Amino acid sequence: MNKLYVVGIGPGNRENMTFSAVNALKDSDIIIGYNTYIDLIKDLIGGKQVVSNGMRKEVDRCKEAIELASKGNTVSVVSSGDAGVYGMAGLILEIISKEYSMSDFDVQIIPGVTAGNSSAAILGAPLMHDYVTISLSDWLTKWETIENRIHCAGKGDFIVVLYNPKSKSRTEYINKTQEILLQYKSPDTPVGIVRSAFREDQSVQISTLGELSNCDVDMFSTVIIGNSKTYINGKYIITPRGYSI
Amino acid sequence: MNKLYVVGIGPGNRENMTFSAVNALKDSDIIIGYNTYIDLIKDLIGGKQVVSNGMRKEVDRCKEAIELASKGNTVSVVSSGDAGVYGMAGLILEIISKEYSMSDFDVQIIPGVTAGNSSAAILGAPLMHDYVTISLSDWLTKWETIENRIHCAGKGDFIVVLYNPKSKSRTEYINKTQEILLQYKSPDTPVGIVRSAFREDQSVQISTLGELSNCDVDMFSTVIIGNSKTYINGKYIITPRGYSI
Numbered sequence: 001m002n003k004l005y006v007v008g009i010g011p012g013n014r015e016n017m018t019f020s021a022v023n024a025l026k027d028s029d030i031i032i033g034y035n036t037y038i039d040l041i042k043d044l045i046g047g048k049q050v051v052s053n054g055m056r057k058e059v060d061r062c063k064e065a066i067e068l069a070s071k072g073n074t075v076s077v078v079s080s081g082d083a084g085v086y087g088m089a090g091l092i093l094e095i096i097s098k099e100y101s102m103s104d105f106d107v108q109i110i111p112g113v114t115a116g117n118s119s120a121a122i123l124g125a126p127l128m129h130d131y132v133t134i135s136l137s138d139w140l141t142k143w144e145t146i147e148n149r150i151h152c153a154g155k156g157d158f159i160v161v162l163y164n165p166k167s168k169s170r171t172e173y174i175n176k177t178q179e180i181l182l183q184y185k186s187p188d189t190p191v192g193i194v195r196s197a198f199r200e201d202q203s204v205q206i207s208t209l210g211e212l213s214n215c216d217v218d219m220f221s222t223v224i225i226g227n228s229k230t231y232i233n234g235k236y237i238i239t240p241r242g243y244s245i
Numbered sequence: 246m247n248k249l250y251v252v253g254i255g256p257g258n259r260e261n262m263t264f265s266a267v268n269a270l271k272d273s274d275i276i277i278g279y280n281t282y283i284d285l286i287k288d289l290i291g292g293k294q295v296v297s298n299g300m301r302k303e304v305d306r307c308k309e310a311i312e313l314a315s316k317g318n319t320v321s322v323v324s325s326g327d328a329g330v331y332g333m334a335g336l337i338l339e340i341i342s343k344e345y346s347m348s349d350f351d352v353q354i355i356p357g358v359t360a361g362n363s364s365a366a367i368l369g370a371p372l373m374h375d376y377v378t379i380s381l382s383d384w385l386t387k388w389e390t391i392e393n394r395i396h397c398a399g400k401g402d403f404i405v406v407l408y409n410p411k412s413k414s415r416t417e418y419i420n421k422t423q424e425i426l427l428q429y430k431s432p433d434t435p436v437g438i439v440r441s442a443f444r445e446d447q448s449v450q451i452s453t454l455g456e457l458s459n460c461d462v463d464m465f466s467t468v469i470i471g472n473s474k475t476y477i478n479g480k481y482i483i484t485p486r487g488y489s490i
């Protein structure tokens with residue numbers, strides 16, 4: 001059986017990887033991933049064959065992984081965070097569904113700590129209640145769909161986790177998101193922005209929805225916006241679960 | 246400085262814990278948690294003082310943890326999944342905010358693999374696009390709030406992850422959720438139900454939204470309901486991210 005691991009490596013430091021993720025890498029002949037992620041785990045893959053390439057090469061990367069696995073190699077495809085959240089798990093299964101027979105492969109998805117959960121841990125406890133996760137990238141999703149989801153998130157008083165909040169070519173969506181959410185949420189709603197969570201260059205900003213457009217946000221940032229009960233205490237953002245204390 | 250870890254232990258098996266979680270437990274004098282979770286990690290805590298108690302004792306448990314830490318003990322409070330998602334991270338910070346001085350404590354939140362992410366990995370790749378996480382427990386949240394959020398999740402064509410879908414005293418909310426989502430989603434929408442993910446008694450059901458009321462769901466289950474593009478292939482549920490393949 002052709003063995004293919006799709007491995008969520010968590011935020012990027014060894015400490016926040018799972019034992020399963022490390023074991024999958026150790027068990028593999030070939031490791032495949034985006035350059036940046038391969039760099040994060042390079043101490044774990046010494047001596048193994050590595051296939052890495054740049055952004056937006058996801059389809060090529062997954063096709064190559066499946067092809068190499070079909071030749072009898074044990075292959076790991078790595079994603080940062082959780083491989084099942086905007087990661088490579090879906091694409092691997094989509095390609096096998098379309099071009100191969102699913103029964104020829106033993107695909108194991110290894111879950112990991114998401115960027116949202118890592119960022120939340122650094123910020124305190126903002127995700128203690130119902131939340132939505134939305135990517136602001138319009139590369140694979142129409143902006144109208146994203147915009148509708150932001151409205152729904154606002155109407156539902158959800159905590160909001162934003163992935164891909166900004167890139168060099170998409171600078172305005174974060175401001176549009178702020179405008180939409182201000183229709184439903186107070187400008188005082190706490191906002192936390194974590195860049196490069198648990199990596200050497202980690203940085204944290206604690207602000208409010210009203211001030212979000214004045215914050216530094218880039219493609220390495222995760223943005224968490226509270227619900228109507230979220231508050232800030234010192235360096236922490238806290239969303240009450242509802243207990244009487 | 247009084248040291249307090251709030252540790253997400255992931256789904257419950259050692260392999261899906263992070264190194265940070267294991268290190269925090271090893272570094273602690275006292276481990277505190279709900280009986281079921283303490284049982285899951287008992288091989289890691291031999292020889293340490295353990296304080297465990299039953300469901301709905303969360304406030305007592307956290308107050309005791311903080312009190313023990315304030316006396317100079319290093320204490321770990323454990324939650325299953327991620328401590329920051331319906332876990333103990335918020336309550337610990339809330340109680341310290343209210344009754345102590347935050348600056349007297351070194352609180353470290355250790356993120357973990359959530360029940361949603363574990364279940365998704367077992368089901369294939371259902372969470373590959375924007376999703377909401379909703380708890381159906383009305384113990385701490387009014388049903389009207391939950392109901393509104395389910396409507397918003399439906400209107401936004403989000404993938405939906407349901408925590409606490411059913412208990413002995415709350416048997417109807419999962420059926421109400423089905424009814425509401427059927428106003429927005431097709432009855433053919435794939436549904437995956439994972440019980441006790443990655444534990445010895447793990448079980449998996451793959452079904453559809455139209456059939457959800459006929460599925461076995463209990464308090465140990467996580468339910469994932471797809472978006473309009475989600476499909477089933479064999480034993481996998483796949484939500485396309487939008488790549489052309």
